[in-house]
Amino acid sequence: MKFSDFGKRFHGYSGITHLMDDLAEGLAQPGVIMLGGGNPATIPEVEMVFDRVLGELHDAGGLMETLANYDAPQGKGAFLETLAGFFQEQYGWNITSKNIALTHGSQSAFFILFNSFAGKSGNATRRVLIPLVPEYIGYCDVGIEADILTSQQARIAHRDDGFFKYQVDFENLQVDDSIGLICVSRPTNPSGNVLTDDECSQLDQIARTHDVPLLIDSAYGTPFPNIIFDPVTPFWNDNCIVCMSLSKLGLPGARTGIVIANEDVISYFSNMTAITSLAPAGIGAAIVNQLIIERELLPLCDDLIRPFYKARAELAVALLRASIDDPRLHIHKPQGAMFLWLWFEGLGVTSTELYQRLKRRGLLVVPGKYFFPGQDVDTNRHAESCLRMNYVQSEQELAKGVEILARELRNCW
Numbered sequence: 001m002k003f004s005d006f007g008k009r010f011h012g013y014s015g016i017t018h019l020m021d022d023l024a025e026g027l028a029q030p031g032v033i034m035l036g037g038g039n040p041a042t043i044p045e046v047e048m049v050f051d052r053v054l055g056e057l058h059d060a061g062g063l064m065e066t067l068a069n070y071d072a073p074q075g076k077g078a079f080l081e082t083l084a085g086f087f088q089e090q091y092g093w094n095i096t097s098k099n100i101a102l103t104h105g106s107q108s109a110f111f112i113l114f115n116s117f118a119g120k121s122g123n124a125t126r127r128v129l130i131p132l133v134p135e136y137i138g139y140c141d142v143g144i145e146a147d148i149l150t151s152q153q154a155r156i157a158h159r160d161d162g163f164f165k166y167q168v169d170f171e172n173l174q175v176d177d178s179i180g181l182i183c184v185s186r187p188t189n190p191s192g193n194v195l196t197d198d199e200c201s202q203l204d205q206i207a208r209t210h211d212v213p214l215l216i217d218s219a220y221g222t223p224f225p226n227i228i229f230d231p232v233t234p235f236w237n238d239n240c241i242v243c244m245s246l247s248k249l250g251l252p253g254a255r256t257g258i259v260i261a262n263e264d265v266i267s268y269f270s271n272m273t274a275i276t277s278l279a280p281a282g283i284g285a286a287i288v289n290q291l292i293i294e295r296e297l298l299p300l301c302d303d304l305i306r307p308f309y310k311a312r313a314e315l316a317v318a319l320l321r322a323s324i325d326d327p328r329l330h331i332h333k334p335q336g337a338m339f340l341w342l343w344f345e346g347l348g349v350t351s352t353e354l355y356q357r358l359k360r361r362g363l364l365v366v367p368g369k370y371f372f373p374g375q376d377v378d379t380n381r382h383a384e385s386c387l388r389m390n391y392v393q394s395e396q397e398l399a400k401g402v403e404i405l406a407r408e409l410r411n412c413w
């Protein structure tokens, strides 16, 4: 078979494929402690709510109606109307349903958006600027052309509470006409960092000055799933593209992402959906539409989902501090999402080697180097001294995982 350049580009083994393979391998092996993936936790009270709503939809005929019909390329009309009203009410955002489109998960939205604003443009090549790395592994390989990403490594601020926090290094951030899109996740996967309101405003200013959109990936953000522990102001204006998702609410199988942008971008986006996949999935939209109408969505997030993850984050930090009493362990302040980001200063092996050793002992995590899109990780000491672990597993699993990590570190420092 002869692949085209496009085909060849996606033929290789990417970071995200590696992660998904490990997730599958981890899930398939009994006894392995899976602190590697990004699957949301099983929270029985939350699943009961989804079960109930599915039952109600079934009884009222809405489930069959959703499954038996294509929605419009922009997504289920009733849900778009409900969402527009919801954002107006919650945040006073001046939007209508024409500012919202649904996608097959937000990951597929990044593929469309990155390649729509970056890549070959006439004689020039435009790039996606990631103003703070470490950043989400899922951005690394979505460019149809290679090398469409450029990024700036974060500044490190050590805090009085014993954590460290990444900050955008505005002094060294290089923005010129070759930039086509600026992209951040807030909260950030992998570090649990949450960009401050001031950082968002500055990035917004930079984006406007250069006439490029600012993409804010809010997969873990407000108002849903609201896995964010310190209050910050949600950010949107007509130069922003905010991507949300139903996955971290607990519905990753529904494959539903939500894009909020100006009408031009949304109409373009709907065209792309029609061409690439006809219409987005409708089942997640039907469930969450009902939850919003019945005013159940926010209590679900605020009273069940956020407290669950906050408690798990605190537990994981306590376990790490108790087992690894070493000043060379630095933990990023967990401000949201579902991961702890650990920096082992002066680690004697690479993060990939540490990962392999932990895997042999039955613990799966993700090596730090995958989270530095747009950087040369082979020469990046910081990237090779970090790893990401999730805190979605049970207390017992977390405790076992941390014990394995503590034991192996004794051989690596």
Ligand SMILES: Cc1ncc(COP(=O)(O)O)c(C=O)c1O
Binding pocket: 038, 104, 105, 106, 107, 108, 136, 138, 185, 188, 189, 217, 219, 244, 245, 246, 247, 252, 256, 257
């Ligand atoms: C920061 C971030 N954005 C987006 C996604 C993709 O979510 P989905 O495609 O399921 O909506 C993830 C998944 O882990 C993520 O961590």
